[in-house]
Amino acid sequence: REYSNAYGETRTHIVKIGNVELGGDEPVIIAGPCAVEDRDALFRIAEQAKEAGAHILRGGVFKPRSSVHSFQGLGASGEAGAIEALTWLKEAGEKFGMPVVTEVRGEAQAALVSQYVDIIQIGSRNMYDQDLLQTAARTKLPIIFKRHFGASIEEFLSFAEYIAAEGNKDIILCERGIVPVGKGKNYTRYQLDLSAVPVVQKETFLPIIVDPSHATGRRDLIRPMSLAAMAAGASGLMIEVHDRPEEALCDASQMISPAELKEIIGLARQIRQIT
């Protein structure tokens, strides 16, 4: 417990990504489609997300889908496809003034992705992959590190150490829901563990954000869970947004419109002012 988990730190480590400061007073909104689908769609969504108040653009190129038969992201078609999608992401970020983030699913992707993005995301499913954590950390880019849906908070912080121990302290922890309990329906994709936010803030100096999209899987729950996350003290939100939510190639059920995003961001700011 010498790095990211250090007890007794008195303030949150601020991660600087271009002009964006994550971990300070302003909630940082990361928004964008689940996956980069095509150039025009990405540019439309980026423009509308920016207009809605988002700070950082997200978009998956290598998607960690549960089924190999689902759309795997443009990166799955080979290096040319990956480069094309990464280039669109970079250009959309530059055009609309937003740093960009995408997920790295395997070590082999880290070097390529790091040439195009401002932040690397380690997805929930790869939280335990020490080699991937170390390889991503060595790019020296900030890392969004998502909690595995079966990981305790202690494990989550313990694995974050693999990044910090490489000398990379620009770690943005992300709570994205844990496995639901019981036999019957829980009505959500995962269960958002909001107590992780204040707990993590007591146990480490790393900022923590919340992803209500993957946590709930339901567009009607993005607003209440975003506001609850703000009330819990999260440093930011990661929200999936699409200009044609129903037509998104992945995670359509949790996709919200840019107009809805704008309302949520406005309310999130108000909550941050009173907490």
Ligand code: PEP
């Ligand atoms: C994502 O953010 O694109 C994603 C797949 O999330 P998670 O790893 O939390 O499932």
Ligand code: MN
């Ligand atoms: Mn998704």
